Amino acid sequence: MILNFKTIFKSAFSVAVLSATLLTTSCDKEKDNTALEFNQARATATFSVIGEWWDPSDAANWPNIYVNISGAGAQSLSSSATHQIILGSHVNGNISAGSAFTIRYIDKAYTAVVASDWSSATPVGTLGRNTTSQVGWYTYNTTTRANEPVAGRTVLVGNSTGAVYAVKLNGFANVGQQGTPGVDLEVKADINIEFKAL
Numbered sequence: 001m002i003l004n005f006k007t008i009f010k011s012a013f014s015v016a017v018l019s020a021t022l023l024t025t026s027c028d029k030e031k032d033n034t035a036l037e038f039n040q041a042r043a044t045a046t047f048s049v050i051g052e053w054w055d056p057s058d059a060a061n062w063p064n065i066y067v068n069i070s071g072a073g074a075q076s077l078s079s080s081a082t083h084q085i086i087l088g089s090h091v092n093g094n095i096s097a098g099s100a101f102t103i104r105y106i107d108k109a110y111t112a113v114v115a116s117d118w119s120s121a122t123p124v125g126t127l128g129r130n131t132t133s134q135v136g137w138y139t140y141n142t143t144t145r146a147n148e149p150v151a152g153r154t155v156l157v158g159n160s161t162g163a164v165y166a167v168k169l170n171g172f173a174n175v176g177q178q179g180t181p182g183v184d185l186e187v188k189a190d191i192n193i194e195f196k197a198l
Contacts, residue, residue, distance in 0.1 A: 044196040047073030048173065051092045053186040059090040066098065069157070069165050069195040084157050084165060091172065091189040093138055093147060094128035095155055101164075103127070104156045105137065110168035113154045115198040118163035121156050137169050147172045147189070156198075168194040 052063045066083035068074040076083065083098040097103045104121035106113065122135075130136030130150050137155060138147045149169040157165040170192040177187045 044194055045069075045073055046170065046192065046194050049073075049075050049087055049092065049191040049193065051087075051174075051188040051190050052077075053178065053188045055185060056090060056187050057185075062089050062092060064088040065092050067193075069167065070197075073193075073195070085155075085167065087191055089126075089128055091147070091175070091187060092191055093172070093189070094126050095137060095167070095169075096126040097157060101157055101159050104158065104163075105135070106154050106156060107152050108154055109152055110154045110166060110194060110196075113156070113166045113198070115163045118156055118158055121163075127155060138172075146175070163198045166196050166198055170194055 047067075047069075049065055049067055052065065054062045063077055064079070065087045066076045066079055066081050067085045067087060068076075068082045069084050070082070074081075084101050085103070086096045086098055088094050088096065095103065102123065103125075104118065104123050105127055106117050106121040108117060124135065127135065127137040129147070130139045136150065137153050138149050140146075141148050149171055153169075155167040155169075156163045157167060172189040173192055175187075175189040177185060179185045
């Protein structure tokens with residue numbers, strides 16, 4: 001029994017000496033008091049808003065789509081649904097702000113936009129088709145007969161505290177028409193957007 005006790009004592013003593021040696025050498029390093037930089041990554045989401053079929057000759061009365069960009073994206077035809085932006089008019093291609101929000105646009109890459117861009121962005125009530133006399137977020141290509149996003153244009157959605165979200169138009173998809181022109185023609189398109197919290 002005494003032999004076992006001596007063996008255990010020697011082993012324990014060896015472990016204690018080894019631990020003290022490791023602790024002394026690891027604590028001998030220079031201290032680095034450099035502040036760590038906090039880099040908050042913002043999630044970005046891509047969302048396809050399913051457009052509404054409507055008569056293109058009655059674009060002013062096209063059903064609005066109310067879009068919630070505070071999460072993964074959701075759409076509704078009800079103005080009482082939680083939303084920050086509204087897509088309306090021809091093929092639901094016009095963007096405007098939901099109640100308690102305003103929109104501004106900036107010609108800056110979506111990936112580079114930050115909340116402080118709100119102060120230099122241009123306030124606007126609605127952005128739709130871009131023409132020589134009207135600023136918009138998409139153009140109509142007469143060759144391809146397609147609505148195309150204005151390159152580098154980003155929409156900022158804000159409230160009384162400033163910019164809250166950034167929205168980018170990626171394009172229109174599933175463009176279609178049904179019915180007979182001049183009789184019961186209806187058209188629609190899905191709107192592909194990208195958005196992120198700022």
